Amino acid sequence: MQFHYQRLPNGLEILGEFMPQSRSVAVGFFVKTGARDERPEEAGVSHFLEHMVFKGTERRTALDVNRDFDAIGAHYNACTGEETTLFWAAVLPEYLADALDILTDILRPSLRQEDFDLEKQVILEEIRMYEDQPMWSAYDQAVTLFFDGHPLGHRILGTVESISALSREQMVEYYHRRYVAGNIVVALAGRFDWAKTVEWLEKYCGNWPAGEAPRQLLPPQVRPATKTIQRPQVNQEHMFVLLPAPPATSEWRYAAEVLATVLGDDTGSRLYWALIDPGRADAADMSYHEYQDAGAFFTYLCCDPQDAAGNLELAMQTIAQAVRDGVQEEEIHQAQSKLASRLVRGNERPYGRMRSLGYSWVYLQQYRSLEEELARLRAVQRDQLVALMEQNDLEHATIVALGPLAELSCGDSEGARGGAAVSASRADPASNPAQPGFSLRGLP
Amino acid sequence: MRELASHKEERLAEIYHRTWPNGLTLLVEEMPEVRTAAFTMLVPAGHIYDPPQGQGTANVLSELILRGAGSRDSRKIVLDLDALGVDYSVSAGSFHMNFWGVTIADNLVPALEIFADVVRAPHLPAKELPAVRELALGALDSLEDEPREKVLVELARHHYPPPLGNDYRGDREHVERLTIENVREFYNRTFRPNGTIVSVAGRVRGEEIGQVVERLFGSWSSQPEPIWQLGPEPQHYAHIPRQTQQTQIGVAYAAVPFGQDDYYAARAVVAVLSGGMSSRLFTEVREKRGLCYAVWASYHSFKDRAAVFCYAGTTADRAQETLDVLLAELRRLPEGVSDEEIRRVQAGLKSALIMQQESASARASSLASDWYYLGRVRSLDEIQHEIDTLTPQRLTQHLRQYPPQNFTIVTLGPKPLQIPVA
Numbered sequence: 080m081q082f083h084y085q086r087l088p089n090g091l092e093i094l095g096e097f098m099p100q101s102r103s104v105a106v107g108f109f110v111k112t113g114a115r116d117e118r119p120e121e122a123g124v125s126h127f128l129e130h131m132v133f134k135g136t137e138r139r140t141a142l143d144v145n146r147d148f149d150a151i152g153a154h155y156n157a158c159t160g161e162e163t164t165l166f167w168a169a170v171l172p173e174y175l176a177d178a179l180d181i182l183t184d185i186l187r188p189s190l191r192q193e194d195f196d197l198e199k200q201v202i203l204e205e206i207r208m209y210e211d212q213p214m215w216s217a218y219d220q221a222v223t224l225f226f227d228g229h230p231l232g233h234r235i236l237g238t239v240e241s242i243s244a245l246s247r248e249q250m251v252e253y254y255h256r257r258y259v260a261g262n263i264v265v266a267l268a269g270r271f272d273w274a275k276t277v278e279w280l281e282k283y284c285g286n287w288p289a290g291e292a293p294r295q296l297l298p299p300q301v302r303p304a305t306k307t308i309q310r311p312q313v314n315q316e317h318m319f320v321l322l323p324a325p326p327a328t329s330e331w332r333y334a335a336e337v338l339a340t341v342l343g344d345d346t347g348s349r350l351y352w353a354l355i356d357p358g359r360a361d362a363a364d365m366s367y368h369e370y371q372d373a374g375a376f377f378t379y380l381c382c383d384p385q386d387a388a389g390n391l392e393l394a395m396q397t398i399a400q401a402v403r404d405g406v407q408e409e410e411i412h413q414a415q416s417k418l419a420s421r422l423v424r425g426n427e428r429p430y431g432r433m434r435s436l437g438y439s440w441v442y443l444q445q446y447r448s449l450e451e452e453l454a455r456l457r458a459v460q461r462d463q464l465v466a467l468m469e470q471n472d473l474e475h476a477t478i479v480a481l482g483p484l485a486e487l488s489c490g491d492s493e494g495a496r497g498g499a500a501v502s503a504s505r506a507d508p509a510s511n512p513a514q515p516g517f518s519l520r521g522l523p
Numbered sequence: 524m525r526e527l528a529s530h531k532e533e534r535l536a537e538i539y540h541r542t543w544p545n546g547l548t549l550l551v552e553e554m555p556e557v558r559t560a561a562f563t564m565l566v567p568a569g570h571i572y573d574p575p576q577g578q579g580t581a582n583v584l585s586e587l588i589l590r591g592a593g594s595r596d597s598r599k600i601v602l603d604l605d606a607l608g609v610d611y612s613v614s615a616g617s618f619h620m621n622f623w624g625v626t627i628a629d630n631l632v633p634a635l636e637i638f639a640d641v642v643r644a645p646h647l648p649a650k651e652l653p654a655v656r657e658l659a660l661g662a663l664d665s666l667e668d669e670p671r672e673k674v675l676v677e678l679a680r681h682h683y684p685p686p687l688g689n690d691y692r693g694d695r696e697h698v699e700r701l702t703i704e705n706v707r708e709f710y711n712r713t714f715r716p717n718g719t720i721v722s723v724a725g726r727v728r729g730e731e732i733g734q735v736v737e738r739l740f741g742s743w744s745s746q747p748e749p750i751w752q753l754g755p756e757p758q759h760y761a762h763i764p765r766q767t768q769q770t771q772i773g774v775a776y777a778a779v780p781f782g783q784d785d786y787y788a789a790r791a792v793v794a795v796l797s798g799g800m801s802s803r804l805f806t807e808v809r810e811k812r813g814l815c816y817a818v819w820a821s822y823h824s825f826k827d828r829a830a831v832f833c834y835a836g837t838t839a840d841r842a843q844e845t846l847d848v849l850l851a852e853l854r855r856l857p858e859g860v861s862d863e864e865i866r867r868v869q870a871g872l873k874s875a876l877i878m879q880q881e882s883a884s885a886r887a888s889s890l891a892s893d894w895y896y897l898g899r900v901r902s903l904d905e906i907q908h909e910i911d912t913l914t915p916q917r918l919t920q921h922l923r924q925y926p927p928q929n930f931t932i933v934t935l936g937p938k939p940l941q942i943p944v945a
Contacts, residue, residue, distance in 0.1 A: 359657070
């Protein structure tokens with residue numbers, strides 16, 4: 080495998096990994112902007128703008144954009160997260176030039192009023208779609224509560240109110256502020272000719288405005304709390320438990336992934352044995368979410384409302400026990416083995432590799448080959464997990480429960496008591512480097 | 524299924540194929556360029572064999588079957604698969620119990636050994652049934668909190684007669700009553716090598732996998748195919764009242780099954796409707812009118828019948844317009860398809876075909892599916908040729924012969940919609 084890197088004079092960074100075994104190529108434009116970079120009055124603009132990027136340019140109408148992508152058989156989409164907005168396409172190698180032509184063109188969108196008004200309706204539908212899904216409603220509430228006023232608590236989609244009130248002018252201003260060449264990384268993986276690719280990108284992007292779009296970094300002060308949201312029409316109780324974890328820029332992220340897998344992978348983890356295997360809950364899993372200056376371990380529980388308090392308590396005890404007694408070598412090896420296998424598979428095709436490459440550059444300004452990633456994963460030791468659990472306060476969780484219950488704590492449930500203290504201690508993390516995000520197209 | 528000639532062994536292009544006297548078929552595609560390997564096992568024991576008063580039995584079995592097999596107890600199976608880095612699933616499909624797994628290529632054979640025990644020697648322990656039943660009931664409850672999934676489940680139920688249109692999760696009351704004897708009876712009646720398809724793709728050697736499968740499954744005895752009965756045609760319309768913000772809309776109509784002459788034309792029509800973002804549904808419903816975020820159509824096939832399932836979700840007060848626009852697009856299809864549309868469909872199909880070659884999982888699943896529907900594995904050249912020979916005339920002719928009609932319509936939301944007379 081071969082790594083290439085070039086920075087254009089306007090600050091646009093281009094990186095590529097040639098994969099001789101692949102039959103296609105994936106390219107992604109990672110714009111380092113997302114919900115956390117929004118001002119309160121523009122909540123949801125990053126995601127709305129991501130949609131608007133596909134609505135046309137001086138050279139193309141919205142329908143032209145779709146037709147041009149489809150004419151080359153491209154797989155393409157975009158997604159918006161808290162910190163990154165990604166536009167990507169995967170094509171056969173002979174269509175790379177066309178794909179770059181379209182992607183670079185749409186990244187200078189016209190943002191026409193008429194398209195803006197129409198697409199606003201689509202965004203409002205997307206918000207309502209998620210509001211009808213209790214798990215997502217609980218997720219949003221949990222993130223907002225956990226980050227307590229920090230920009231990482233912003234909702235990616237915004238709200239019906241913020242989107243309804245948003246003007247085209249506000250979007251244009253946000254666009255000029257954030258979509259500057261120095262704030263964009265282009266990553267390629269698969270089969271491509273590096274010299275030609277750079278030549279094309281110089282031609283298409285060389286005139287993009289230079290500049291930086293700094294982000295105010297301020298580690299969040301996480302506030303443990305518990306909130307119960309009653310929704311009588313919901314069938315099951317949907318609960319999120321959030322605990323602090325290392326940020327994406329930390330070397331501890333590998334240990335965090337291993338720990339999350341040991342504690343909360345969907346098979347064979349401690350939560351699996353405590354809650355799923357005995358049939359107590361329908362879902363009980365943990366994942367590690369990483370951001371530039373923060374991280375969080377998300378535990379999701381879903382079960383019959385009458386079992387909710389007891390299951391929450393059990394989940395917290397499971398975490399507390401790991402904090403108190405540590406984890407076994409054997410569990411660590413199992414987690415490493417699963418993660419290594421997923422890493423290899425996830426990076427086997429150009430799209431997956433492009434994402435790893437791009438996010439690694441966005442967060443670390445570093446290239447890491449798959450072998451290096453595997454080596455870092457395998458190097459995680461038991462004492463690192465112990466240290467990780469000591470460094471992060473896993474004694475106090477942020478808990479959100481959404482479902483038929485008016486009140487979660489039934490007196491017998493330590494973990495769910497109104498305030499904050501839960502009987503857990505350090506947390507767990509889990510894993511995917513991919514940011515949770517919302518994509519352009521609602522697929523089956 | 525009849526028994527095939529013993530030890531039939533051949534190479535179909537790059538495919539290693541072998542069918543044993545007991546009726547089990549193995550297909551292997553060697554992909555030396557990848558590091559992983561994937562397998563699919565289709566055991567002809569799907570939920571169509573659920574007893575009429577035991578809807579959900581196959582689904583309970585799909586979980587219980589992993590709870591101890593051969594020399595391993597429940598915990599040991601999970602631990603060993605984890606140690607091998609296998610991602611896996613067992614699910615009850617309509618006709619098959621589907622076993623799927625993928626891992627680093629070196630670990631494939633030990634993973635197959637574990638799954639051979641799971642398939643042939645499961646313990647089906649009585650003490651695990653209460654927990655498994657709770658999970659099955661939980662899945663039924665969770666479905667009610669997923670309006671999109673719910674409307675699609677009901678759409679299939681109202682389109683195909685039972686048991687074809689049944690949901691694998693079954694019936695709450697039946698699952699509550701299920702005994703360990705019921706589950707064991709289902710296993711004994713349905714699990715058999717005749718009709719079982721094992722496919723493997725990845726960095727493996729066909730002959731080696733052939734020897735492994737011979738050792739693991741060669742002595743498995745065939746048995747008669749269990750009986751199942753097709754029920755009456757369902758009501759093709761339903762509204763499910765639900766206090767949601769959006770109304771979920773499902774529309775289905777009959778299509779040509781996989782394996783029939785016009786199959787590629789049928790697939791191309793679905794791509795015209797819902798291939799890329801320039802396809803008709805996305806363009807007309809979302810791009811031009813902003814009626815919804817999600818709208819799509821997808822093709823589904825059994826051996827003897829097939830359907831196109833369409834979905835849209837939108838705010839309740841715009842749902843009627845969404846349904847009307849969706850149906851208008853379906854009815855307009857026989858008017859014809861343009862050259863440009865065909866070219867885009869061809870480009871999309873070609874690139875999907877080539878990109879599928881990069882994925883061991885996709886190939887393993889494709890091999891098994893080809894064998895089940897066609898009794899052979901299509902070569903890439905054959906598929907490419909079929910894609911290349913699609914023309915607007917061929918599609919228009921197909922659409923006139925099989926126009927979208929007799930729609931099944933299911934909605935979920937605060938209020939019912941007006942359903943136009945077919």
